[in-house]
Amino acid sequence: MVVVRADPAPPVEPGSEATAAGPGPEQARAGEQDRGAQQRGPDTRLLGAFVAVAEELHFTRAAARLYVAQQALSRDVRRLERELGVELFLRTTRQVTLTPDGERLLPYARRVLQAQDELLAACAPAARPLLVDLNSPGLIGHRILDEARARIPDRELMARYESGLTGAAAKLLDGRLDASFGRYAGLDADLRARLAQQPVRFEPMAILLPADHPLAELEHVPLGALAGERVYAGAGNPGTREWTDLAQRLFAGRGVAVAPPVPLAIGVDEFRRVMAKNRMPVLAVRDFPAIPDTILRPLVDPVPLSPLSLVWRHGLKHPALDALRAAATALANAEGWLFLPQGAWLPPEDRLAMGCGSSDAR
Numbered sequence: 047m048v049v050v051r052a053d054p055a056p057p058v059e060p061g062s063e064a065t066a067a068g069p070g071p072e073q074a075r076a077g078e079q080d081r082g083a084q085q086r087g088p089d090t091r092l093l094g095a096f097v098a099v100a101e102e103l104h105f106t107r108a109a110a111r112l113y114v115a116q117q118a119l120s121r122d123v124r125r126l127e128r129e130l131g132v133e134l135f136l137r138t139t140r141q142v143t144l145t146p147d148g149e150r151l152l153p154y155a156r157r158v159l160q161a162q163d164e165l166l167a168a169c170a171p172a173a174r175p176l177l178v179d180l181n182s183p184g185l186i187g188h189r190i191l192d193e194a195r196a197r198i199p200d201r202e203l204m205a206r207y208e209s210g211l212t213g214a215a216a217k218l219l220d221g222r223l224d225a226s227f228g229r230y231a232g233l234d235a236d237l238r239a240r241l242a243q244q245p246v247r248f249e250p251m252a253i254l255l256p257a258d259h260p261l262a263e264l265e266h267v268p269l270g271a272l273a274g275e276r277v278y279a280g281a282g283n284p285g286t287r288e289w290t291d292l293a294q295r296l297f298a299g300r301g302v303a304v305a306p307p308v309p310l311a312i313g314v315d316e317f318r319r320v321m322a323k324n325r326m327p328v329l330a331v332r333d334f335p336a337i338p339d340t341i342l343r344p345l346v347d348p349v350p351l352s353p354l355s356l357v358w359r360h361g362l363k364h365p366a367l368d369a370l371r372a373a374a375t376a377l378a379n380a381e382g383w384l385f386l387p388q389g390a391w392l393p394p395e396d397r398l399a400m401g402c403g404s405s406d407a408r
Contacts, residue, residue, distance in 0.1 A: 088129050090162050093155040095122040096134060100152050103142045175202035176366035179214045179226035182207060184335030186247060186354065187227045193373035194366065201366045209310075211357060213285025215241065218359050225370060230355040231399035232288025242362075243355040245400045246374045247383035248392070251296075251350040253277070254328040255341045256321065268347040272327070273301035279329040282307020289352075293329050295393050296350050314338075350391040353400045 098108040099119070109116040127134050134148035144152065180187035188205075195203055208214040211228025215237045218226060230243040253272070255262045261271055279293030280286035281304050293304050305326050311317040318337055321328065331352050332344055356374050358367060378384050386392070386402050 088126055090158060092122050092126040092129070093158055095119055096126055096148075097152065097155050097159060099123060099135065099142065100144055100148060100155075103144075105137075105142065175204045176364050176370065177204050177206055177222070177224045178370065179206045179208045179217075179223050181209055181211070181214075181227055184333075185227070185331070186249065186333055190227075190246070190356070190370065190374050190377060193377060194370040197373060198366055198369040201369070203366050203370065208285060210280065210283065210286030210289055212287040215357075218357065221359075224362060224364065225356060225358045225367060227354055227356055229288040229292060229353055229396065230357055231353065231393070231396045232291050240360055241357050242360050243357045243399070244371055244374060245353070245384060246356050246378055247354045248386055248390070248400070249331040249333065249352040249354050250344060250390075251352050252330050252332045252334060252342050252344050254321075254330045254334060254337065255343060256325055256327075257339050257341050259325075259327065259341070261327070261343065262341040264343060266346045267343045269296075269300055269302075269345055269350070270347065272297075276303045276305040276326055277329050278305040278308065278324070278326045281305060283310055289329075292352065292393070292396075296329075296391065348389050348391040349387055351386075353392065353396045355399070 095108075095112065095114075098112050099105060102108040102111060105116055105120060109119040112119065123134065130147075130151070132147040132151075133145050134151065136143050136145055178187070178191055180191065191203060191205060206223060208217065208223070208226065211226055211230070211233065214223055214226035214228070215233055217223040219237075219240055227246065230238065230241075233241070253261070253267050255267075261267050264271070277293065277297070280290045283290070290304065296302075297304060305324075308320055308324055308326075311320040314335075314337060318339060321337070322339065330342065332342070334342055336342070356371065384400070392400075
């Protein structure tokens with residue numbers, strides 16, 4: 047019986063022939079590729095070619111199954127044999143059969159390919175939930191998330207709470223979060239370069255006061271009335287640096303101090319206890335959730351704005367992210383969230399980031 051290799055040896059191309067002094071450049075490069083493959087394991091594409099031929103025992107049928115040319119399939123099988131250093135098939139003029147080495151490889155190759163399929167399925171955008179950071183419970187992000195869930199009920203969007211965009215940014219970049227809300231211009235430039243954003247809302251700011259604070263009697267609190275006060279704005283919390291920075295810009299030249307750090311309060315009960323103990327006003331937004339024993343009053347003269355963006359990492363593709371962006375757009379359009387009131391306060395860099403020019407902050 048005459049035994050023939052799965053393919054005839056390829057013709058020698060000019061400049062690639064071996065000489066007495068050693069292999070030609072093309073052969074040398076192939077040898078380097080083979081040595082690299084031996085160190086890291088064979089390419090799953092080559093294993094797929096091997097499994098198709100092993101199951102069909104016919105190169106033409108296997109090539110048709112994989113939608114590749116027979117010559118390309120034969121080349122992949124040869125490369126796999128070369129990388130592994132074994133013969134995988136015997137082909138005669140009448141049939142193709144597996145060698146003992148090919149029979150040993152087949153179950154392992156199938157398991158590798160199955161594991162790859164499972165990995166890809168687990169990571170597929172349609173298969174995994176979208177992890178959405180809402181900063182804190184009760185803020186406007188909840189409305190957007192609810193609207194997105196209604197738009198795409200067959201997908202899962204999971205809420206997370208990181209308290210601030212600065213704290214969420216690292217998790218956005220390494221995939222532990224998919225989207226967050228916050229002040230995009232308050233991030234460092236290197237972070238902004240790797241994150242995408244969609245302006246969502248200019249949130250009017252407010253002041254949260256102890257119920258018996260003298261300013262609580264006012265319906266609206268002028269910024270000037272805060273002169274001499276120490277206002278808590280997340281100082282010392284590394285996750286909310288963009289919020290503290292916004293407060294420092296707002297209070298500069300107005301006689302208002304940013305309060306020093308206090309222990310980070312998690313949950314309504316702890317927040318209420320720490321606030322009662324320290325009795326400091328807290329910088330907030332007008333939609334801040336109600337806290338017992340406190341009064342939320344809008345800030346005016348001028349009305350300061352907190353610029354809110356939806357933020358995600360560049361290149362992320364997920365049907366639930368599309369739904370989240372569409373929900374934010376719909377709500378912003380319906381409720382005028384991106385309308386910039388005349389005379390409102392907003393830092394110049396935030397105006398640029400939100401797409402409304404570079405007028406000076408007031």
